[in-house]
Amino acid sequence: MIPLTPSQTVGPFLHIALDWSDGADAVREGTTGAVWLRGRIFDGAGEPLPDAMVETWQADADGRFDHPDDPRRALEAPAGFRGFGRSATGADGEWAIRTVKPGVVPAADGAPQAPHIDVSVFARGLLDRVVTRLYFSDEADSNAADPVLSTVPEHRRGTLIAQRTDDGYHFDVRLQGDGETVFFDL
Amino acid sequence: MAEPIGGTPGTPPLPVYERPRGLHPPLDFPGYRSTSLRAPSQPLVLLPHNLTEVTGPLLGAERVGPTDNDLTVGHDGEALGQRIIVSGRVLDSDGRAVPDALIEVWQANAAGRYRHAADQWPAPLDPNFTGLGRVLTDSEGHYRFTTIKPGAYPWGNHDNAWRPAHIHFSLFGRAFTQRLVTQMYFPDDPLFGHDPIFNSIPDASARQRLVSRFDLDTTRPTWALGFVFDLVLRGSGATPFEDPDAES
Numbered sequence: 001m002i003p004l005t006p007s008q009t010v011g012p013f014l015h016i017a018l019d020w021s022d023g024a025d026a027v028r029e030g031t032t033g034a035v036w037l038r039g040r041i042f043d044g045a046g047e048p049l050p051d052a053m054v055e056t057w058q059a060d061a062d063g064r065f066d067h068p069d070d071p072r073r074a075l076e077a078p079a080g081f082r083g084f085g086r087s088a089t090g091a092d093g094e095w096a097i098r099t100v101k102p103g104v105v106p107a108a109d110g111a112p113q114a115p116h117i118d119v120s121v122f123a124r125g126l127l128d129r130v131v132t133r134l135y136f137s138d139e140a141d142s143n144a145a146d147p148v149l150s151t152v153p154e155h156r157r158g159t160l161i162a163q164r165t166d167d168g169y170h171f172d173v174r175l176q177g178d179g180e181t182v183f184f185d186l
Numbered sequence: 187m188a189e190p191i192g193g194t195p196g197t198p199p200l201p202v203y204e205r206p207r208g209l210h211p212p213l214d215f216p217g218y219r220s221t222s223l224r225a226p227s228q229p230l231v232l233l234p235h236n237l238t239e240v241t242g243p244l245l246g247a248e249r250v251g252p253t254d255n256d257l258t259v260g261h262d263g264e265a266l267g268q269r270i271i272v273s274g275r276v277l278d279s280d281g282r283a284v285p286d287a288l289i290e291v292w293q294a295n296a297a298g299r300y301r302h303a304a305d306q307w308p309a310p311l312d313p314n315f316t317g318l319g320r321v322l323t324d325s326e327g328h329y330r331f332t333t334i335k336p337g338a339y340p341w342g343n344h345d346n347a348w349r350p351a352h353i354h355f356s357l358f359g360r361a362f363t364q365r366l367v368t369q370m371y372f373p374d375d376p377l378f379g380h381d382p383i384f385n386s387i388p389d390a391s392a393r394q395r396l397v398s399r400f401d402l403d404t405t406r407p408t409w410a411l412g413f414v415f416d417l418v419l420r421g422s423g424a425t426p427f428e429d430p431d432a433e434s
Contacts, residue, residue: 044222
């Protein structure tokens, strides 16, 4: 095994390279079923982070990934679907990504996983990204049976559930302290 | 009834990526003050590697412009500073090349100042330097770009704090698990011993893997110094089995 390259913080000037004009477009504008994921990022004092970045990765509405390691991969990815979103936070810690709700994705043993999106958060002061998962408030039955959510202490599961809004879902990330978001060891 | 999606006839098992233990800096590192309110305090929950984790965005040539591999051009004049060529390979820990993978880089100018509204220290901006580059690895994982050597940068972490000269790297690899953001340093920087970000990496030999090496072979006569920086992302290895009781 070749030793791995260690992580370093993204720093406060990530926008120079990582703030794409089309970063929010996990799906193209006008995509059927498109919703906005919106939220804010807070530190342990409850202050918003104006210098963070969120990235999302997910399956399409049928639960498929446009990637060779998905044996269920569609012959052609849905038009306008990138599956990857990126949003630097604004002055109030806010971020937004336009996407579609993913379909059910099987776990390696075939058991269904509830619709979910993998989320990375990068920021000054984070020496490595932190990884969380976004689930959906209107998928209560699937969520209850999800093999990953079930490993999360019950009283903290709510931090992973995005709440329905007028134009999509709301998902805040609390890095530390009261209501701290569940982060995963990837 | 659900069927396994890996390992069924005609289907390779899903890759299981190496979990780096003790490699990355701890999220809570008191020497780097900004970690104190941003590092999670609760233990991480182990996330198995399922389809969402073993796949990832395969962003390609559409994201890279024709001059994105040369940070010294694209303006009215040429950027000021010592011209350098940075090259290397992106491999996974199994020794396999990571091909066609997007690398994004950003950096301060030769005076150590970033072109960013939040950077206001009294060093000159260079009108001919933005500090943004993008390249793709080739089929064998090789990459190369031209830039200028960035200057050291003062910051407010502690009294008389200076960051060693560095270039920020962001890599996607081929899977969500392989995503990496890091920094490349230059050999023999006198600031290494004073920098909590560099020293947040627990293992001294791992720290050294972020230090590029001067390379005469990629140095172009009467043009630019060559520095080599290889990056190694998590591999999916030969061990498909994983201990479910592994500590998180």
